[in-house]
Amino acid sequence: MMATACLLAKNWKLSNAFNSPLRQFHSSTSLNLNRFLFDPSEIDTEAKSSSPTITLTKNDYRTIHAAKILSLHNGDTLRAGIVKDANINNSTLRPSLVAEESEYAGLITDEASIEWIPEGKIKKAQPTKNGDPPGSLQITLNDLVPIEEELSDMKPRISLILALPRPLALGRLLPMIAQMGVDHLVLTAAEKVPKDYFGSHLFRKPIEIRRALIEGLCQAADVQIPTVTITKRLKPFIEDDLESMFPSDKYARVIAHPQRKDGKPSLRMSQISFPENVSGKDKRIVLAVGPEGGWSEPYELDLFQEHGFQQVTLGSRILRSDVAVISLLSLASDLCASDD
Known part of the structure; x- marks a missing residue:
């Protein structure tokens, strides 16, 4: 519930x-x-x-x-x-x-x-x-x-928690997210996300979300439209809903954040660990990607890490949301399929 x-x-x-x-x-x-x-x-x-x-x-x-x-x-x-x-x-x-x-x-x-x-x-x-x-x-x-019978290797294994990007950027990202095989997309608020982003036409007319996702499915030759969850409160979502959606004994929890010179060393995607007794085709990842400036430090980073998220990085560069999301999804998908 x-x-x-x-x-x-x-x-x-x-x-x-x-x-x-x-x-x-x-x-x-x-x-x-x-x-x-x-x-x-x-x-x-x-x-x-x-x-x-x-x-x-x-x-x-x-x-x-x-x-x-x-x-x-x-x-x-x-x-x-x-x-x-x-x-x-x-x-x-x-x-x-x-x-x-x-x-x-x-x-x-x-x-x-x-x-x-x-x-x-x-x-x-x-x-x-x-x-x-x-x-x-x-x-x-x-x-x-x-x-599932014809294309069993296309079964999605990645879920995405995404700090809500600018409306135009989100419009570009939705087809890409569907193409990459994300099965559950959580669009969330974050400290660096302006509240007016939730007033976007995509939320006034959710049929546009479906249209954009279908566009990506046409490219990928898939038919499963991802589940979409929208929340304006990050902390209650993490504390109350995360475990029911993405159980810690089934998902590797990963948070992406730019590497800081004086910060704690981050992992590369290939270094993350999965829950015990999870291997092969059972591997699943829930990936949290923040705003273009990254999650707030230390509050949001600590919140995720307290709930079992392993911090990974693509380096010290501050990337645009679409570049970061697609790069991370590619690495996560490859890791899940690495020992099939």
């Missing part, structure tokens, strides 16, 4: 409960679609096909990508998946209806087949000479399997 005030009230799914999937799936033409991702609500439940089908409009960015970038023709196949939602925990956000979990959520296929449905004056069921879609696109999701 969460005790932090910010986390007490409710759980809301980051799902199609936020009305329409349009803003999450149809708003970009610049994504790298290493897997076409769909919301469960897009599945045509009335189709007579033995496999689930989805029909995309002509101006959907995935339709455009299939025509202009991939030049797909009828019968061609592509990689596809149905996103599986985690929760967002935050009592400050406006509540929405909670959608029921779809039986297809979390399933993937490398054998989804496509069929063009010409519209208007276009008669040929293939991309035009200019690479434009001839009409809407029907995708049949053949041979769906759980992603």
